[in-house]
Amino acid sequence: MPRLASCDNTRYGISAESGIATFRDAQTGLWQDFGPKDLASPEGWLADSDLVWGWYRWRAALVRRSEPNAGHCAVAQWQQRAQVDIATQNVDDLHERAGSAVLAHVHGSLFEPYCSECGVRAELDDPDILDDILDDDILIDADQRVPPPDCPRCGGLIRPGAVWFGESLPEQEWEAAENAVRAADLVLVVGTSGVVYPFAGLPAVARSAGATVVEINPVETEVSDMADHRWRTTAAVGLPLLVAQL
Known part of the structure; x- marks a missing residue:
């Protein structure tokens, strides 16, 4: 076996x-001014969830083009x-x-986001979440912040499905x-x-x-x-x- x-x-x-760039490789270029924990930690999410969601949205778009x-x-x-x-x-x-x-x-x-509050896995057939994660036409600038979708169950913020530092x-x-x-x-x-x-x-x-x-x-x-x-x-x-x- x-x-x-x-x-x-x-x-x-x-x-x-x-x-597909690895995590640290993907911090070069447009995103070189951000540290790993700014983009991939619970603390970074609490500090600026729009920045974190925008960065992972960009990563998901790169994957979909590959x-x-x-x-x-x-x-x-x-x-x-x-x-x-x-x-x-x-x-x-x-x-x-x-x-x-x-x-x-x-x-x-990247394609299994879930609610940061109640932990429920997001359904990718929800049009708001689907558009945010699977849109092949996404172009993001270095400082673009994208508000995360709301959880349809509890109203909390949908977060990326990647495991972060400290988790x-x-x-x-x-x-x-x-x-x-x-x-x-x-x-x-x-x-x-x-x-x-x-x-x-x-x-x-x-x-x-x-x-x-x-x-x-x-x-x-x-x-x-x-x-x-x-x-x-x-x-x-x-x-x-x-x-x-x-």
Whole structure:
């Protein structure tokens, strides 16, 4: 039962080859004057929710303009032929758009906003929320602040679905990811720097449970010593070659 753990924590993550900037890369250019906690923390949200919503709205628009790359497509093909569980740090939807079912978005998703007050998941068929998140024509300036939609249930503000600094991972997603690597025969660690915990601890969990761990990354990382095999290539190059041999 092969399981795939994918993440986009460095410039070599699987979605980077679709042109999607990682969180820190996305703070360059128009948004270089803002610190990580201005844009991705409960404190930043309380201080300026319009700024935070506008920035995530911009990120969602960039994702919607991007397409799954060969790495995403290879995983989707593999999943049609074998039991492949995908646990990802990515907050985009490129795995799904390539045709994969994702077991766990452990750092949340740009496309699963929820109420900051009552916690109820927003329905994307609500026209106000849908227009805010899925509008492909969004163009945002550096200092543009966009008021978040109101929760139709309690009137609170709808917040982005990504996990922020200082927040716990969604319990159900994390348990699913951890259980998958414990049960796996093979775990691929694709594109991660291995510095963001607890996700970075999954290769060690897999090794202790008896799985073979393979790292696909063009550079040495903090989890390289946990891998049984290390392949110095990118996801969009390596994954199609791997799946073609199966």
